[in-house]
Amino acid sequence: MRIYEFDGGANPKRLRAFLSEKGILDNMEFVRLDVAKGENRQPDFKRKNSKGTLPVLELDDGTIIAEGVAICRYFELIHPDPSLMGRSATEQAIVEMWNRRIELGLFRCIEDVVRNTNSFFKDIVIQREEVAEVGRKAAAQECEWLDAELIDRRYLAGDRFSIADITLGAAFYLGLASVVDVEAGYKNIARWHDELFERESFKLAFG
Numbered sequence: 001m002r003i004y005e006f007d008g009g010a011n012p013k014r015l016r017a018f019l020s021e022k023g024i025l026d027n028m029e030f031v032r033l034d035v036a037k038g039e040n041r042q043p044d045f046k047r048k049n050s051k052g053t054l055p056v057l058e059l060d061d062g063t064i065i066a067e068g069v070a071i072c073r074y075f076e077l078i079h080p081d082p083s084l085m086g087r088s089a090t091e092q093a094i095v096e097m098w099n100r101r102i103e104l105g106l107f108r109c110i111e112d113v114v115r116n117t118n119s120f121f122k123d124i125v126i127q128r129e130e131v132a133e134v135g136r137k138a139a140a141q142e143c144e145w146l147d148a149e150l151i152d153r154r155y156l157a158g159d160r161f162s163i164a165d166i167t168l169g170a171a172f173y174l175g176l177a178s179v180v181d182v183e184a185g186y187k188n189i190a191r192w193h194d195e196l197f198e199r200e201s202f203k204l205a206f207g
């Protein structure tokens with residue numbers, strides 16, 4: 001099997017952290033595409049993933065799986081230990097709830113800021129400062145909420161590390177700390193950050 005990725009992309013990095021936590025990162029063959037040169041938009045690649053996004057998993061039988069969380073789900077099922085997406089129905093639902101809250105909330109806000117301000121994206125998307133500004137304000141509101149949630153919890157989904165923590169790590173990798181002053185304003189998120197960024201998988205993927 002083979003994974004197509006973009007060196008520097010937060011979504012591929014999240015997958016790397018997930019695979020590292022599973023202990024299977026070194027079993028993978030990675031193919032790096034140059035997004036700046038538009039390699040992910042060429043017909044050959046779009047025949048694999050018509051959205052052109054990365055990461056993409058290609059199985060040995062040619063099956064293509066795009067979307068980072070779908071790829072994580074595949075590996076969770078074939079390598080259940082350690083569990084990163086919950087075991088019981090309740091655990092799975094709670095992990096998914098937290099992963100969606102972070103991905104559709106904070107991660108999305110930071111992505112809006114980065115895609116609308118970073119020169120890397122100037123030929124890839126139509127950049128709008130007003131979208132970035134909405135992203136900054138929404139990110140601060142998300143942090144306000146998340147900081148209160150983390151008062152009495154070590155990890156996002158409870159007392160077990162999960163994919164939701166990896167998604168928040170990816171939001172930091174994407175630039176969360178440059179959009180919101182986490183250190184100064186959000187001590188519970190800062191505590192989470194300082195502990196989680198000591199993990200080998202985080203150092204490897206997001207360091």
Ligand SMILES: N[C@@H](CCC(=O)N[C@@H](CS)C(=O)NCC(=O)O)C(=O)O
Nearest residue numbers: 009010011012035053054055067068
């Ligand atoms: N929802 C997708 C998003 C993937 C995504 O946006 N990947 C970025 C890299 S971090 C990408 O491929 N950007 C290149 C482009 O959209 O042209 C996922 O979770 O995998």
